[in-house]
Each structure stands twice: as C-alpha cells, then as structure tokens.
Amino acid sequence: MIAQDQLIKMYLEACELELQTFKPGNVSVYADGHDMVVDDFRLSAKVSTQSITNPKYSLGEKIYYAVRQTREAVGCNTNLGILLLAAPLFEAVKYLTVSVSLQQAVERVLKETTLADANWVFKAIALANPGGLGHSEQQDVHREASVTLVEAMDLAKDKDRIAAQYAMGYKDIFTVAILMYNSSMDRCCDPRVASLSVYAGLLSHFPDSHIERKYGKKYSDLVQNKMENIAIRLLGSDDFFAIEETLYEIDSEFKGLGINPGTTADLTVTTLLAVFIQDYFVPS
Numbered sequence: 001m002i003a004q005d006q007l008i009k010m011y012l013e014a015c016e017l018e019l020q021t022f023k024p025g026n027v028s029v030y031a032d033g034h035d036m037v038v039d040d041f042r043l044s045a046k047v048s049t050q051s052i053t054n055p056k057y058s059l060g061e062k063i064y065y066a067v068r069q070t071r072e073a074v075g076c077n078t079n080l081g082i083l084l085l086a087a088p089l090f091e092a093v094k095y096l097t098v099s100v101s102l103q104q105a106v107e108r109v110l111k112e113t114t115l116a117d118a119n120w121v122f123k124a125i126a127l128a129n130p131g132g133l134g135h136s137e138q139q140d141v142h143r144e145a146s147v148t149l150v151e152a153m154d155l156a157k158d159k160d161r162i163a164a165q166y167a168m169g170y171k172d173i174f175t176v177a178i179l180m181y182n183s184s185m186d187r188c189c190d191p192r193v194a195s196l197s198v199y200a201g202l203l204s205h206f207p208d209s210h211i212e213r214k215y216g217k218k219y220s221d222l223v224q225n226k227m228e229n230i231a232i233r234l235l236g237s238d239d240f241f242a243i244e245e246t247l248y249e250i251d252s253e254f255k256g257l258g259i260n261p262g263t264t265a266d267l268t269v270t271t272l273l274a275v276f277i278q279d280y281f282v283p284s
Helices: 004-019 038-052 059-074 080-095 102-111 115-128 149-156 161-168 171-188 191-205 209-215 220-236 240-256 262-281
Strands: none
Touching: 004 038, 004 080, 004 191, 004 262, 038 059, 038 080, 059 080, 059 115, 080 102, 080 115, 080 161, 080 262, 102 171, 102 262, 115 149, 149 161, 161 171, 161 262, 171 191, 171 262, 191 220, 191 240, 191 262, 209 220, 209 262, 220 240
C-alpha cells in the first residue's frame, strides 16, 4: 500500500510535469491559452489533492469532491478529465501486490464500479460543466443514473476518449502511452521530452474528443498531421531545442483556431501518474 502523502506527491509531480511540457494548443509554462493560465492548473492540482487521493472515499466520491474543490478555487473547468482518469489509479493502489500489476488493479476497480459511483460522477460532470456537454438520451448527467459508472462510460466510449479508457481498461495508457514515455526516456532521459512524445504520439494516433465535441472532424486531419510530424522528429533526435520553433508555430496556429487538445493533455497527465506509481511500487 502506498501512503496518501506519497500519492499526493506523485499527483502534483505529474500535473506539474505536464505543465512543464510544451503541448501545442494546450496551456503550459511556454504559453497560456483559451482564457486560462498555468497558475489556474497549479491551484487546481493543489486544492484537489486531498480528495482525489483520500482512501476513505469511494471512486465516485474522490472525483466529485475534487471537482467541487477545484470549482470553488478557480471557478472553471481545468481538470475534470484529469480527475476522472486519476481516481481509478488511486483506487487501484490498494490492490497492488508483487503479483498484481497496476493495469490488473485498475481493471478490477473498473469492474467493481457501482450505481453510486455513477451518480457521484454525474454530479461532478454537471458541476464542472465542460464545453460541449449538452444533454444525452442515455444516462444524462443531469439526471439520476440507472447503471454503474463503467456501464455509463461504455455508452459514451465512441465519442469520448476518457470514457473509452473506463470501457477498455485504460488500454491507451498501458499499451500505448506508457511505452511511448519509456521509449523516449530510454533515448533522452528528459521527462519533458518524454511527456511531449506521449502527447504528440497520442494525437497522431487518436482524434482528441475535446476538439471533436466542439468542431466535429473539421480539424482532425490538421491536428493529426502536425503532431505526427512532431512525433516522428522526436523519434529521430529527441532534441527539444531542434523543434522548439516549430512547437511555437503550431501552438500559435492551434490557439488561433480555438483548437485545444484538452483530452490528450489529460491522458498525458494520467500516463505520467501511472508511470510514477509503477516505478514507486516496482523500482527499476
């Protein structure tokens, strides 16, 4: 069992590393955007630490109370996706053993989600009020749930990449993103470059659901092509300074068009957190 204070440290480190990563279209220390600044995200991480890691809370309670504390502190949705994805990782920690991997523990957590979890998360999502939320004919978050949390996520998996992680047992994280991160770290030993490799790599493989909720497929090819180029260049050199100018150009273009790959940024934080938990529990 990993102590709560250590989980808090991992969570804050993952959130900060993601902010230290130049992610075109997204907020980072290199560039603000979309009426948000880095300090909004740092404060969001800080105020949500106790709830999202609280071992006495259920999965759904972790998410709801962390969202509520964030909303009270910054007044907008900065981290709903992060909290939705981080909570099962923290819940899974109690199942980790030498013979049970983090991936297996997360799969168990997801199988055990309840109707109560769904209702807590519905309340959290309605409170955060993410862009493009709207209403749904099936399991609308503005009404009481009638299925478990993972069943509700399964209904949304085709239009939301975060919901898809619940439905697929975090497949994108454990079979794609962590491998990208570790491969980059083996080459360059720079976690910021490795984090960028995850962000660019995921965007070159999967459309960002935050963008597609807002614009449909309008910018999907543009984003994929731009980030595939970055991913390929990183595979060739892992030299951040060699692509820094290009990153600024893409960042300016994306933000000028209102493009924010927010879901992919959330998946990047989740990847970092999963790596930190794995490395702590099974040191290399």
